[in-house]
Amino acid sequence: MYSEKVMDHFTNPRNVGEMPDADGVGTEGNPTCGDVMKISIKVKDGRIVDAKFKTFGCGAAIAVSSMVTEMVKGKTLEEALSISKETVANELGGLPPQKMHCSNLGADALKKAIEDYKSKQM
Amino acid sequence: MYSEKVMDHFTNPRNVGEMPDADGVGTEGNPTCGDVMKISIKVKDGRIVDAKFKTFGCGAAIAVSSMVTEMVKGKTLEEALSISKETVANELGGLPPQKMHCSNLGADALKKAIEDYKSKQM
Amino acid sequence: MRKCYFDHAATNPLHPQVFDAMIPFLKEDFGNPMSVYDLGIRAKMAIENARTQVASLINAKPSEIIFTSSGAEANNFALRGIALARQNEGKHIIVSKMEHHSILNSARFLEKMGFAVTYLPVDKYGLIDPDIVKKSITKETTLISIIHASSEVGIIEPIKEIAMVAKEKGIIFHTDAVAAAGNISVDVKELNVDLLSMAAHQFYGPKGAGALYVREGLRIVPLIYGGIQENGRRAGTENVPAIVGMGKAAELAKAELSARMGSVKKLRDRLVDGILKVENVYLTGHPTDRLPGHASFCVEYIEGEAMLLLLAARGIYSASGSACSSKALKASPVLLAMGIPASLAQGSIVFTLGTDNSDDDIKYLLNEFLQVITRLREISPYAKGWGVWRKVDNVFRKSNGPFYKPQECW
Amino acid sequence: MRKCYFDHAATNPLHPQVFDAMIPFLKEDFGNPMSVYDLGIRAKMAIENARTQVASLINAKPSEIIFTSSGAEANNFALRGIALARQNEGKHIIVSKMEHHSILNSARFLEKMGFAVTYLPVDKYGLIDPDIVKKSITKETTLISIIHASSEVGIIEPIKEIAMVAKEKGIIFHTDAVAAAGNISVDVKELNVDLLSMAAHQFYGPKGAGALYVREGLRIVPLIYGGIQENGRRAGTENVPAIVGMGKAAELAKAELSARMGSVKKLRDRLVDGILKVENVYLTGHPTDRLPGHASFCVEYIEGEAMLLLLAARGIYSASGSACSSKALKASPVLLAMGIPASLAQGSIVFTLGTDNSDDDIKYLLNEFLQVITRLREISPYAKGWGVWRKVDNVFRKSNGPFYKPQECW
Numbered sequence A, B: 001m002y003s004e005k006v007m008d009h010f011t012n013p014r015n016v017g018e019m020p021d022a023d024g025v026g027t028e029g030n031p032t033c034g035d036v037m038k039i040s041i042k043v044k045d046g047r048i049v050d051a052k053f054k055t056f057g058c059g060a061a062i063a064v065s066s067m068v069t070e071m072v073k074g075k076t077l078e079e080a081l082s083i084s085k086e087t088v089a090n091e092l093g094g095l096p097p098q099k100m101h102c103s104n105l106g107a108d109a110l111k112k113a114i115e116d117y118k119s120k121q122m
Numbered sequence C, D: 001m002r003k004c005y006f007d008h009a010a011t012n013p014l015h016p017q018v019f020d021a022m023i024p025f026l027k028e029d030f031g032n033p034m035s036v037y038d039l040g041i042r043a044k045m046a047i048e049n050a051r052t053q054v055a056s057l058i059n060a061k062p063s064e065i066i067f068t069s070s071g072a073e074a075n076n077f078a079l080r081g082i083a084l085a086r087q088n089e090g091k092h093i094i095v096s097k098m099e100h101h102s103i104l105n106s107a108r109f110l111e112k113m114g115f116a117v118t119y120l121p122v123d124k125y126g127l128i129d130p131d132i133v134k135k136s137i138t139k140e141t142t143l144i145s146i147i148h149a150s151s152e153v154g155i156i157e158p159i160k161e162i163a164m165v166a167k168e169k170g171i172i173f174h175t176d177a178v179a180a181a182g183n184i185s186v187d188v189k190e191l192n193v194d195l196l197s198m199a200a201h202q203f204y205g206p207k208g209a210g211a212l213y214v215r216e217g218l219r220i221v222p223l224i225y226g227g228i229q230e231n232g233r234r235a236g237t238e239n240v241p242a243i244v245g246m247g248k249a250a251e252l253a254k255a256e257l258s259a260r261m262g263s264v265k266k267l268r269d270r271l272v273d274g275i276l277k278v279e280n281v282y283l284t285g286h287p288t289d290r291l292p293g294h295a296s297f298c299v300e301y302i303e304g305e306a307m308l309l310l311l312a313a314r315g316i317y318s319a320s321g322s323a324c325s326s327k328a329l330k331a332s333p334v335l336l337a338m339g340i341p342a343s344l345a346q347g348s349i350v351f352t353l354g355t356d357n358s359d360d361d362i363k364y365l366l367n368e369f370l371q372v373i374t375r376l377r378e379i380s381p382y383a384k385g386w387g388v389w390r391k392v393d394n395v396f397r398k399s400n401g402p403f404y405k406p407q408e409c410w
């Protein structure tokens, strides 16, 4: 069902954790209907230098979170904002169709984290 | 489906034939709906001394005819008239239920043959 | 004793390669295809592979195949599923008198539910006239279902022509191809049918697996409700070994179809030639538009079950449409619909050939058959003619003309 | 890697003796049971023998058993077949919220056909109260259908008591015993039920064979129309190998029932004890009235599919009622009906044991399970509590009382 890459990120997720000194934090989802992702980012000179996640959810949700935190590191905020459900799924070698919608919340949580960061700058 | 005895009488039927000098002939059944039996008897001193049959029909019908012609030989007319569907079926070691009704016409054909004989005596 | 199985229309032996394909799913690969772990995924993938194989046999897309447990289930599903799905558009359906019980009795169920059903007549060959189909269509007609090939008399109906009639009027068309699929070339695109039934055990696959082709986008009401198996259209834990077997059987049938048809037809023609040499034996069904392995006859003056059992005692397996040979004790309605008199229908005997039959089987059959007929005719009171029953018979002969001089039409 | 199959509620491996019993019918004994010659008779006799074996397992008469292709088919057949047969007497039926989809979705179909359906509520254990059943009965009620045992939470319902309620009012009673039959003692006479569904693959028999018990003399409308197979009540060429396998599996289940129940329960109790040592893990279903091999839990703060897949990666097969683990992407309606909050239902994990499991399997499971939970909780944002979601959770805890202190109730 899951690609090898999904299984790899699910069973050995990268960047698990909280970030006490996060510059931005975003949470997406709802445990009563499925998956929840919480992404924390550290920003320096307009670039995301570190990212961590905590996820409540299925294998796909964990793999997506892991992949998003990997993809985002070193990217400018603009670049990071261009990450979409599709680009994450592609990086993972595809996701089962029924998982595309519900468990693929990484990009959304990331956007929220970036917004959080931006709102704090204002 | 059929008992061994039925199969024996079906595959090696006794007393097949017509009887040019028959004392009585009885036919029962109808080829459009299934089986037809024609039984011819020879009567001497109130006893059936010979019987022959011709049958159009299934295995059970042929076995029944063969058995009836065997059973009847040597019997008085009264004794012969007491032969019923059930006694024939019992002699054959039983018949499948659905065959009891349609293919078990031997006793009826025999009755008709005896009636034929009797009507000729009058 | 020699054993010759000439009853392939009843069911087929399993192809050894089909057997081999099934075994792992009766052993280590026992997972439920709905399970999300590897054992379930392997079962699910095996089913999807089988779906592709079955689709390929009839030139459909895999997503257009719904697995069922039998041909009868596929027929019930098609007839009732479409009639119900479209009942707001009309409540009239059309079937023929050649249909299998699973169509006829589904139609009768629909009648009880308020549908009107037309049962189309057939000619002496069992042929359905597309023009008669056309004339039977009303504004209320939503579905036409016609058998592709008859397992009783072997006739192949003009499905493409009838489907075209349906298409012209925008009516859904189903064909019961249970006896046809895997035995002759069946292509849903070329036939232009909307639904098509099939059963694995008719082409060397296992019992317990059938399929309904449903053209993409067509809505059908399920027959078996429950979980989301078969995309929510047919519930129940999938019979994985049987489905895998059906897939393999379809793959083999596709690869070997023309070879099988050729060899089986050659034997069949020899069989028919031989049997028609016997006096007062008539071919039933169409002389040329028939399944390649199908040979069906009516033998005058004797009864089918008796023939069948004496042949079986000699190791030859066949079928009959006589009343006595059916467990329902009714002569085949198909034979009667073709106008065959009931007395003659009692003499029905059917040989259906398969890839397991050889030339020697045919020789053996012809020899034994003559003996059996001779024997039974000796026992029959009609061996010299139908006597009082002749009248019926003569009327029939006249109205049916040269068909019953088989030498002329075969 | 060690392989431990703890998903017997999904499907069972085939018993080796069942496999052996089936093989001849996949090979030389391939005849159609409707055929009147020896090959057909052998198949027919094998089916009748299986019918006797299945009947004997549930203390029924052979003539009261109708073979189907699955548990789902048996359920559809029962619900719709009785509702239709009795529609002139009333159009109200009663089912519970614990039912399998094949009952629930059949009920919904009947609703579309103009029937009224009551879906009975359950308590926190999933228990159905006979008094509530009684109160739901109207003059229009013709059928009550209640699940015997749930494959999701293992609870065994008070079928005998509910059947008595139905009997008192002269209402037909069906029980879905698919998860129960062959796993606990099921006796139709003692339970006094009118209809009962079962499936072979739930007791080491094959997929593709189920059965519906129909009390003698009870009229039921067929689900699959066609020929006279199964006494005209279920058409389609019989799946002889699967039916034979079901018979053998029933015979073995009957002979070994108490031994199987004993050994499986011992392992299950050990499993439950071990798992409930983990913090914030709750047993679902009833503490004592449950299937002997059934252990089901909700694990807080993590999700079922993730647990299930990490376990599977370690060779441990289980199930979950979480939304993400179901192909329909819906959390188990059964868990929700029991009042379990949706967030907690996501943490559903179910282990169902069978005769192939050993003590070492349990040890292995407990060890790996702890690791998997620990791991996933490290990843979870809720490991220290539900945060804003706690409110829901607390309400639930209060209303559900001590049940969620499993130490007290197990």
Ligand SMILES: Cc1ncc(COP(=O)(O)O)c(C=O)c1O
Pocket (backbone or CB within 6 Å): C235, C236, C237, D009, D010, D070, D071, D072, D073, D075, D100, D102, D147, D149, D150, D151, D176, D177, D178, D179, D199, D210
């Ligand atoms: C209680 C219950 N009813 C019905 C079914 C459906 O049976 P089947 O999967 O054989 O269709 C199941 C399946 O496991 C079940 O557990």
Ligand SMILES: Cc1ncc(COP(=O)(O)O)c(C=O)c1O
Pocket (backbone or CB within 6 Å): C009, C010, C070, C071, C072, C073, C075, C100, C102, C147, C149, C150, C151, C176, C177, C178, C179, C199, C210, D235, D236, D237
């Ligand atoms: C034309 C036709 N339709 C339907 C069926 C029923 O198929 P099954 O026996 O698989 O239920 C048959 C059976 O041989 C058949 O020949």
